[in-house]
Amino acid sequence: xxxxxxxxxxxxxxxxxxxxxxxxxxxxxxxxxxxxxxxxxxxxxxxxxxxxxxxxxxxxxxxxxxxxxxxxxxxxxxxxxxxxxxxxxxxxxxxxxxxxxxxxxxxxxxxxxxxxxxxxxxxxxxxxxxxxxxxxxxxxxxxxxxxxxxxxxxxxxxxxxxxxxxxxxxxxxxxxxxxxxxxxxxxxxxxxxxxxx
Numbered sequence: 426x427x428x429x430x431x432x433x434x435x436x437x438x439x440x441x442x443x444x445x446x447x448x449x450x451x452x453x454x455x456x457x458x459x460x461x462x463x464x465x466x467x468x469x470x471x472x473x474x475x476x477x478x479x480x481x482x483x484x485x486x487x488x489x490x491x492x493x494x495x496x497x498x499x500x501x502x503x504x505x506x507x508x509x510x511x512x513x514x515x516x517x518x519x520x521x522x523x524x525x526x527x528x529x530x531x532x533x534x535x536x537x538x539x540x541x542x543x544x545x546x547x548x549x550x551x552x553x554x555x556x557x558x559x560x561x562x563x564x565x566x567x568x569x570x571x572x573x574x575x576x577x578x579x580x581x582x583x584x585x586x587x588x589x590x591x592x593x594x595x596x597x598x599x600x601x602x603x604x605x606x607x608x609x610x611x612x613x614x615x616x617x618x619x620x621x622x
Contacts, residue, residue, distance in 0.1 A: 439474035440495045443467065443521075451499070453515050454572035456562050464555040467519060471554065472547040475525050479542065485533035488546075492525035511575050514565040520557035524550045 475488035496518060503516040528546035535541035562568075 439470070439478065439491070440498050443470040443474060443495055451516060451519070452577065453517050453565055453568045454575070454577065456517055456565070456568045460559070460562070464558070468551045468554045471521055471524060472528070472550045475528055476543055476546065479528070479532060480539055483537065485529050485537070488525040488528040488532070489522060492521035495521050512571070515571060515575055517561060517565055520554070520561050523557055524554045527553055
């Protein structure tokens with residue numbers, strides 16, 4: 426029972442961390458402005474969470490399951506915003522599943538070699554996730570139009586959707602926190618893998 430409870434806790438908490446790390450692409454109004462900032466923590470959080478989860482179970486396919494949980498969770502949030510009167514494309518659901526499938530494939534192809542999963546699989550996530558999400562963003566309506574037509578009621582002052590204010594975003598504590606978090610998750614992933622041995 427403890428074993429399965431731990432898996433559930435890891436899945437839920439990792440999902441919340443990953444989604445919050447990508448808050449800037451999650452909402453269409455700041456999607457393109459923060460694409461680079463989004464890509465770094467999202468790639469890292471997916472790699473860290475999925476590898477930890479996958480090595481804990483030892484089953485190839487777990488990373489895809491993990492990404493699916495996050496996708497469902499985000500679609501629920503998308504539906505909640507839609508219920509509040511916002512358009513369906515106001516929330517962009519990040520594309521996690523294909524990158525997680527590459528991680529699972531690496532783990533399976535290397536005969537469950539955890540070091541290969543971390544190095545090769547992590548690299549594949551870092552290369553593929555920004556590409557998939559860039560394609561994803563090309564399919565939605567103009568984010569600037571959405572920003573002015575549907576402003577978020579809880580939008581902080583430093584994220585006010587005015588074109589000349591874009592530079593302020595990169596000096597914000599939220600952006601700095603995401604960057605620091607992305608850097609810190611790398612040694613944490615290695616530590617988590619070591620604890621699994």
